[in-house]
Amino acid sequence: MGEVKVLESGESGFATTRFEALLAWARKYSLFQYPFATACCGMEFFSVASSRYDIARFGAEAPRFSPRQADLLWVVGTISQRQAPVLKRIYEQMTDPKWVIAFGTCAACGGFYDNYTTVPGCDKLIPVDVYIPGCPPRPEAVFDALILLQEKISNGNREPATVPPRELEGLSQLRKKVNA
């Protein structure tokens, strides 16, 4: 919160800020998530959410299993054409403000499914805020996505964004060697 100005420290101190900035700060650390887990990425989501990686550290503690109580929709996995109306309805049931994260390549573009069953990306149905590449993404990539989303919330930015790849160190060195 760059907007906060501490005027007087100590017990009687107070700070000033803009209302929107305060609201955004509150929102970004109280994301109530609705996991729409449909496929194998769901396993990665469990891993992210449970104690080993622990998404609660980033202010997205409580999963809500009613879309009416949630403000962050995780689309985790392949969306089939049959599921499309369900996903759309769940998104519409969520109250504003709401955000969507496309978790994994299938949710982002259909992945390697290119046939009659699969929706080529959930952004064909609902607006997506952050895309996470990966099949499935590493938990670190998911945290990158959450942090990216929190930045976007605090900036009031609704442009879709993508989690940049974390390249393996070995790969970078190998690339340098090849390019040299």
Next chain:
Amino acid sequence: MSQRVIERLQAQFGERIVQTSNFRGDDMALINPDSWVEVATFVKTDAECALTHFTDLTAVDYPEREPELPRFDVILCARSLEKRQRVILKTRIADGQSLPTLTKVWAGADWAEREVFDMFGIKFEGHPDLRRILLYEEFVGFPLRKDYPIDRTQPLVPYRELPGQVTKLAPFGQDEGQPWGRIEWHNRLEGGDRQVSPAIAVQVGQKRALSETSAGEGGAEAEE
């Protein structure tokens, strides 16, 4: 192992069992479609066969088979828990030809026949409720027929209009940002972007063309 069933079938039906085979212990009998229900009833009720467990019913499409052979194979797998034997029964039917239902023999054939109808458009006469089971009513055609275009989708919810977006290509491009992404390894090392899938390569080309015509649009393609 289930040779006994095949022998019983041949003794009972003779010429109507067109062909039999045994491939690595799996016994198969190809039967005439006219005897479909009769043979199924026999293998279930006969004390020697006792194939009481309906395992699966499916079909295979052979559009380019020799012209004298009909287009579809319908395949039934059944087994006997009591006698520890199993048999595959096949029959061949042409496009548009229907087959009598097996729901009166095994109740479990109900959904399997609906699935075959859904995917291949094979009708089962006398089926109590022959509707699509996996796909939706609005779907046109039968997707597991070989002549259904492999990448054709029929959206149930109309897609959103997105400017500058290419279908089936993620905003982060063809690369998933992972070592096991869809880009070829040695190409990636050399800084190239040759694709494994030609369909995606075409889409990458379209995306480039789009971004050239409208500069600054298209957003966040992952840069390496």
